[in-house]
Amino acid sequence: MSLNIPNLERNKPLAPFTTYKIGGLSDFFVEVHTIDALIHALFEVRRNAMPFFLLGCGANILITDKGFRGLVVRNAANKVTFSECEKVVAESGAIVADIIGQCCSRGLSGFEHFVGIPSTVGGAMWQNLHFLSPDRKQTVFIESIVQTSRILTEEGRCRTVGVDYFQFDYDTSILQKRKDIVLDVTFQLSAKQKEEIRAIMDANMAWRNARQPQLEEYPSCGSVFKKIKDVGAGRLIEQAGLKGTCIGGAEVSKKHANFIVNKGKATAHDVLQLIQYVQTEVKRKLGYDLETEITVVGEL
Ligand SMILES: Cc1cc2nc3c(=O)[nH]c(=O)nc-3n(C[C@H](O)[C@H](O)[C@H](O)COP(=O)(O)OP(=O)(O)OC[C@H]3O[C@@H](n4cnc5c(N)ncnc54)[C@H](O)[C@@H]3O)c2cc1C
Numbered sequence: 539m540s541l542n543i544p545n546l547e548r549n550k551p552l553a554p555f556t557t558y559k560i561g562g563l564s565d566f567f568v569e570v571h572t573i574d575a576l577i578h579a580l581f582e583v584r585r586n587a588m589p590f591f592l593l594g595c596g597a598n599i600l601i602t603d604k605g606f607r608g609l610v611v612r613n614a615a616n617k618v619t620f621s622e623c624e625k626v627v628a629e630s631g632a633i634v635a636d637i638i639g640q641c642c643s644r645g646l647s648g649f650e651h652f653v654g655i656p657s658t659v660g661g662a663m664w665q666n667l668h669f670l671s672p673d674r675k676q677t678v679f680i681e682s683i684v685q686t687s688r689i690l691t692e693e694g695r696c697r698t699v700g701v702d703y704f705q706f707d708y709d710t711s712i713l714q715k716r717k718d719i720v721l722d723v724t725f726q727l728s729a730k731q732k733e734e735i736r737a738i739m740d741a742n743m744a745w746r747n748a749r750q751p752q753l754e755e756y757p758s759c760g761s762v763f764k765k766i767k768d769v770g771a772g773r774l775i776e777q778a779g780l781k782g783t784c785i786g787g788a789e790v791s792k793k794h795a796n797f798i799v800n801k802g803k804a805t806a807h808d809v810l811q812l813i814q815y816v817q818t819e820v821k822r823k824l825g826y827d828l829e830t831e832i833t834v835v836g837e838l
Pocket of ligand 1: 557591592593594596597598599613630631654655658659660661662663664665667668669713718720721758759833
C-alpha cells in the first residue's frame with residue numbers, strides 16, 4: 539500500500555468531524571481544500587484498491603466506535619463563484635450556510651429555505667436536501683435549484699451532468715446507488731428583495747428552534763428515521779411513548795421524537811441499540827416499520 543497523498547494523517551479521531559460527536563478512528567485521513575486534491579485522493583484510493591469514505595459536515599451519518607478501515611477524505615473544497623444571470627457555482631465542500639449568507643446579501647433567492655441545516659453541497663446532493671416551504675404546506679428540495687453538476691463517475695471519468703441525472707426523490711438521489719462523486723454544482727437562483735429572503739430565514743430558524751433540540755447542547759444527526767407518508771416517524775415514536783427513552787448516553791429527544799441525541803458520552807453502540815429498541819417498540823405497539831435515514835459508517 540502506498541498512498542501518495544500530501545498531508546495524509548493516520549489514526550485520526552473522526553468524532554470531532556461529525557455533528558453527533560461520536561465515532562472511532564480512521565486508519566487514514568486527509569482534508570482536501572481543492573477539487574484537484576479531491577480528485578487526486580480518489581485516484582490514489584482507487585490505485586490502492588482501498589476503501590474510502592467522503593465526508594462533508596458529517597451531519598447525516600453515524601460513525602461506529604471501531605472507526606473506519608481505509609481512507610476518510612474530508613471535503614473542504616469550498617470555492618463559491620457568483621456569475622451573471624443569477625447563477626452560482628459551488629464546490630462540493632462548500633457549506634450551505636455560507637452560501638445562504640452570500641446569497642442573502644446579494645438578493646438571490648433559492649437557498650434560504652435550508653437555513654439552519656448543517657450540510658456541504660455534496661451532502662445536500664446525496665440526499666436531496668429539503669425543508670418545508672414558507673407556508674409549511676409543501677417541501678422545498680435542493681433539486682429545484684440544481685442546474686448542472688460536474689461529477690467524477692464511479693468509473694473514474696469527469697463529466698458534466700444535468701439535474702435529471704441525479705434521479706432525485708425524497709431523501710435520495712443516484713449517489714446512493716452509484717459511487718459517483720460530486721465535484722461542483724451550478725445552481726440557478728432568482729432575484730428577490732433581501733428583506734423577503736431574510737424574513738424566510740428568520741421564520742425557518744424560529745420554526746426549528748421551537749421544535750428541534752439545539753445542536754450545540756444536544757449533538758445529533760437530525761431525523762433518524764425516514765418519513766412515513768401522512769403519518770410521520772416522529773409522531774409514531776411519540777405515540778409509542780418513547781420520548782425521553784435512554785440507552786447509555788443516547789436519548790430519544792424530549793423535544794423532537796425523531797431525533798436521537800448524544801447526552802454527552804454516547805457511543806455509536808448506544809445509538810444503534812436505541813434505534814433498534816425504537817423500531818421494535820413502534821412495530822409492537824403501532825404496527826409500523828421504521829426505516830433509518832442516516833448512514834452507519836465504519837467497522838461494526
Ligand atoms: C440538527 C440537524 C438538522 C437537520 N435537518 C435537516 C433538514 O431539515 N432537512 C434535511 O434534508 N436534512 C437535515 N439534516 C440532515 C443533514 O444535515 C443533511 O443530510 C445534509 O445534507 C448532510 O450533509 P453533510 O455534508 O453533512 O453530509 P455527510 O453526513 O458528511 O455525508 C452524507 C453522505 O453524503 C455523501 N457525500 C458527501 N459529499 C459528497 C459528494 N461530494 N459526492 C458524493 N457523495 C457525497 C457522503 O459520502 C455520505 O454518504 C439535519 C441534520 C442535523 C444534524
